[in-house]
Amino acid sequence: MPSSSRWAIAALDQGSSRSRAVLFDLKGKPLARAEAPLRTDTPKPGWVEHDPEEMLSGVRAVLRKVLREAKRLERAPIALGIANQRSTFICWDRKSGKAISPAISWQDRRAGDLLSRWEGPDFAAKTGLPLTPYYSAAKLAWLLDRFKREKRSIGDLLCGTVNAFLIWHLTEGKVHQTDPTNAARMLLYSLDRGDWDDGLLDHFGIPRAILPAVAPTQSAFGEAVIDRVHLPITCSIGDQQASLAGLGGLREGIANVNYGTGGFFLVNTGPKRCAVPGLLTSIAWSNENETTYLVEGTVNGIGPLFAWLRDLGLIGSEAAVDAACARSKERIFFLPALIGLGAPHWDNRVPTSIVGLTGASRKEDLVRGAVEGIAFLMTDILHALQTKEPIPVRKIIASGGGSQIKSLLQIQSDFFGKPITATHDPESTVRGAAFLAGEAIGAADRRVFQFSPLKETFSPRMGKAEREALYRGWEKTLALAKGWR
Known part of the structure; x- marks a missing residue:
């Protein structure tokens, strides 16, 4: 293992219009960058979607590029931090890994006219959020209803926010986890309990078994495998929170x-x-x-x-x-x-x-x-x-x-x-994800890390x-x- 002076931290920001990866040294200096665009589809008025396979392909491509650059620079990446667009969710098959729904965006309003069906609980007291079509729960309930009408089996269904989908695939199906900053945007997460709320799951008809486990933002989320490089994922966080940290x-x-x-x-x-x-x-x-x-x-x-x-x-x-x-x-x-x-x-x-x-x-x-x-x-x-x-x-x-x-x-x-x-600074989000990933393993120090310049x-x-x-x-x-x- 190279000395700590040669260590580096990789960070990913998967957003609504692109995926970006940046390699930082331990003081927050960018060493390499890569990005890939992501299309937004609007198949019907109020519907906003992304192609999960395009998203995953772009993420792998940008990570591959920065890791190749790390090798050229003789840097040793020691951790990966993942930041992502929040409230967007994806369903996929646990056996094949193939997405069985589009990435339904936070911008999507397809459940807007159906919200009255789910009125009742004190959502703000439990989740910190109001009942709106912006968050995932109503749209996921709508999607599961559609699967039922189409007589599609959900026995092998997995679901999660964008980070959970990426972590599952990057770890070759070994880890199905999310973190509180993303879980809390689904309108299903109890801030008091720090876990999915059973009452809300029942209310929306969403099986707990399809959802990821929730671990702290700075945790061991398994190892990403990119071109046979094994890189520990030590931070998973919503993009806005990552930006606040990076600033x-x-x-x-x-x-x-x-x-x-x-x-x-x-x-x-x-x-x-x-x-x-x-x-x-x-x-x-x-x-x-x-x-x-x-x-x-x-x-x-x-x-x-x-x-x-x-x-x-x-x-x-x-x-x-x-x-x-x-x-x-x-x-x-x-x-x-x-x-x-x-x-x-x-x-x-x-x-x-x-x-x-x-x-x-x-x-x-x-x-x-x-x-x-x-x-x-x-x-x-x-x-x-x-x-x-x-x-x-x-x-x-x-x-x-x-x-x-x-x-x-x-x-x-x-x-x-x-x-x-x-x-x-266009890189405050990846900078925040990198800092938190490095801090999680004791490699980044907030007293010396270079946050976004003002x-x-x-x-x-x-x-x-x-x-x-x-x-x-x-x-x-x-x-x-x-x-x-």
Whole structure:
């Protein structure tokens, strides 16, 4: 075995649009990178899927590339950390390993019209989540009902979040496990018990036997086998939690605003589990000795919103957003709800709405309105955090592709009335997975590990009176949209 100075940690980020692998040294310096695209299929309105075989092929390809580069660099990979898109799930056959369902995405809303069938339990008290089509349980119940109607046997069925599917295949079928950050996004996991909730499994008609065992985030998840290289998997974690860790958000009160395919506002609450009406209570990461919790708000469909603006010809690319916002002269209120409203509203029926158009309105005003709509939805989350027993937010770090849009971060800072620091690091997720994987085996030290560098700070330019007046306009827009059924 080479000396520790030659050790390296591999990390994987399997996301909604691509799979990425990065090799790091023990101080967090990237040594090699590889990525593969992942298609998104929409076979019916509201249905969003990925091909599991394409996903698995891409994951193997990127891991193979970085491990080959490690060999060229004479580095010895000692651990693998896996981060993944949360709430997406897959069913596969335990004998053949072949997927028997698509990867049904977190964005998928096929169970939206059926939710009333499963109303009843206090989901928030048990799972930290509300009953929405965003999470896996209702969609998995729908899928199992379909299998039953088609008289398909489920005797050899396995199911799990994306990480469980990848771990099972990378370990050649030896390990069927997930971790709490992913399990907690299925609407079936009890935060109190730290395991699947029998009452909820019965409620949705989901057999426990098809689900993976739940182990702490930093655990031994078996050995990945890639081109006969055996690499211990020592961390499995949801992508947003991994990003928070990669940004250095290991202390209580640090928040991450992530603008990606979806939008997320996460606050590290340390060892304390906090319940905030309208927001999610979840696990940031865990090991055998301790659990770190977070409170989270979700803004649905940021990536799809910008794609829609491109399809309408309002922007050529996200790079054009700043210029459009700078040209805007007329303010409109734009509620982006292409895939429903997330936290703290949780309303799947609200339509995308635009209020305040005049004869002077131009396409750049629509673009700025959409950007402000994202920022207003994030502000709704911050306001929820500040009600009743306020959760302290000591520092806000912005990440994700949308954090490259300076006008968005400036507007967000104005609406928050707080400074926001941008990292511009596309690798915060893999960086977090790598750090936690290395720390799990005592190879990475948070005192020397290089977390994502913070590049630019945006401070509020808007006064309190103007901010509050704008927010009253936003609240009127929300009320109008919610009244339109």
